Amino acid sequence: MALSSYNTKLKIGTKSYDIKDFPSILGERSALEVTTLSDDAQRYIQGIRQQSESFPFLANYDATTYAELNALSGEQECELDFSDGSKFTWNGYVSASINEGSVDSVIEMTISVTPSTVPVWAKGTT
16 A cells, blocks of 8 residues: 655654655665675675765745754754654754745755664554
């Protein structure tokens, strides 16, 4: 069964933020080559997860939210909450930047979270 992205929220601390898109949170694992001279083809084992230096979340620009996010200091508790109750949780450092604009378009901002812990996924109960 598929799940719509409808009502997916980014939560920072105790406040939820409306977002327009979200990045891949847990990247794929690196491949560590373990090939020996007696192997007929290359062999690999799994290494550590490749994680982005920053998670960019696209949102509509709002001056109050922009100022609020940039006023945060230190590590923040973050969640990406899905409509079925499942979520990713992690800690990170938060900032916001206003994106480029164009004629007849909405002004958007990017909420960036630099992870300081590994995100953990939890299955929802709904």
